[in-house]
Amino acid sequence: MKILIAEDDASSRLVLGATLRKLGHAVTAVADGRSALAAWQQGEHVLLISDWMMPDMDGLELCRMVRAAPRLQYTYIILLTARSGKGSYLEGMGAGADDLITKPFDAEHLAARLHVAQRILALHETLRFQAMHDHLTGLWNRGMIMGTLQEELARAARDGSCIGVILADLDHFKRINDTYGHLSGDTVLQETARRMHHALRTYDRIGRYGGEEFLIIASGGERSDVHSVAERIRDRVAETPVQTAAGAIIVTVSLGLAITRMGGRDDAVTVIAAADAALYCAKKERNRVHVAEREGPGLPEPPWQ
Numbered sequence: 001m002k003i004l005i006a007e008d009d010a011s012s013r014l015v016l017g018a019t020l021r022k023l024g025h026a027v028t029a030v031a032d033g034r035s036a037l038a039a040w041q042q043g044e045h046v047l048l049i050s051d052w053m054m055p056d057m058d059g060l061e062l063c064r065m066v067r068a069a070p071r072l073q074y075t076y077i078i079l080l081t082a083r084s085g086k087g088s089y090l091e092g093m094g095a096g097a098d099d100l101i102t103k104p105f106d107a108e109h110l111a112a113r114l115h116v117a118q119r120i121l122a123l124h125e126t127l128r129f130q131a132m133h134d135h136l137t138g139l140w141n142r143g144m145i146m147g148t149l150q151e152e153l154a155r156a157a158r159d160g161s162c163i164g165v166i167l168a169d170l171d172h173f174k175r176i177n178d179t180y181g182h183l184s185g186d187t188v189l190q191e192t193a194r195r196m197h198h199a200l201r202t203y204d205r206i207g208r209y210g211g212e213e214f215l216i217i218a219s220g221g222e223r224s225d226v227h228s229v230a231e232r233i234r235d236r237v238a239e240t241p242v243q244t245a246a247g248a249i250i251v252t253v254s255l256g257l258a259i260t261r262m263g264g265r266d267d268a269v270t271v272i273a274a275a276d277a278a279l280y281c282a283k284k285e286r287n288r289v290h291v292a293e294r295e296g297p298g299l300p301e302p303p304w305q
């Protein structure tokens with residue numbers, strides 16, 4: 001683990017750092033709360049071991065500052081203290097610490113507490129992954145891809161650039177489920193999701209938007225580049241049948257593509273409505289890419305919306 005130590009006493013800092021390194025951890029050690037906060041803000045450390053009593057910003061304030069800062073990854077905090085009264089636990093945990101160890105610490109005791117920290121951090125990571133990803137395909141879930149779309153739209157508006165938004169929908173998927181069964185339908189979803197993902201460029205993003213519908217964000221591309229991405233997805237999905245327990249299944253996908261205005265302020269709802277309208281056109285033939293047409297300099301007005 002990457003561990004950050006905040007301890008103003010130089011010899012305690014050295015002993016603690018050496019003990020943790022011996023246990024196989026990567027350690028950054030600083031002498032006060034403010035330096036610890038600055039180091040923590042770099043975003044590398046998953047575990048913070050802080051002395052309680054420090055000049056200027058003490059361990060409790062450091063705990064509160066860390067807990068108040070939004071960060072996706074959890075930081076496990078252990079407070080070190082010479083105080084051993086019952087109230088210390090309550091005060092320390094109340095400020096945001098996960099554990100409290102009295103000084104001078106015992107190396108075996110510390111190692112045991114680190115096992116608990118590792119277990120809780122691993123559990124937190126699992127929950128974080130599950131909250132962000134679709135359990136069947138492993139792609140980002142709807143919340144994540146929509147959040148990313150909003151960020152990308154804001155970024156494009158700032159940079160004066162444009163982005164491509166693609167809605168991809170498997171063709172006749174109900175028929176696949178009805179003919180081969182729901183489990184084979186799941187296999188088809190997993191394999192097509194994998195193929196679509198591999199057809200993207202490194203900076204494109206994909207998420208599961210609904211049942212058999214996927215949303216792709218192609219940033220910073222020319223219209224022709226985004227169109228190539230959509231065509232490549234279509235091609236890769238149809239290339240070879242998907243092998244399932246019920247046999248090989250030919251799968252195709254239809255794609256609707258909308259490109260935002262250069263430097264415009266299109267919102268997610270409008271862009272998705274445009275891609276959806278284009279998808280509707282693609283579905284008339286299936287196994288097709290259809291590009292939403294523009295009216296004038298920006299995205300068209302209704303009937304898109």
Ligand SMILES: Nc1nc2c(ncn2[C@@H]2O[C@H](COP(=O)(O)OP(=O)(O)OP(=O)(O)O)[C@@H](O)[C@H]2O)c(=O)[nH]1
Nearest residue numbers: 169170171172173174175177182183185186211212
């Ligand atoms: N196996 C499986 N099926 C799903 C899942 N989510 C949605 N579906 C099915 O996907 C099917 C979508 O059917 P429709 O919306 O009628 O679309 P379609 O049959 O693909 O027809 P077109 O889109 O017009 O080509 C429904 O039968 C849903 O039950 C899933 O996670 N697993």
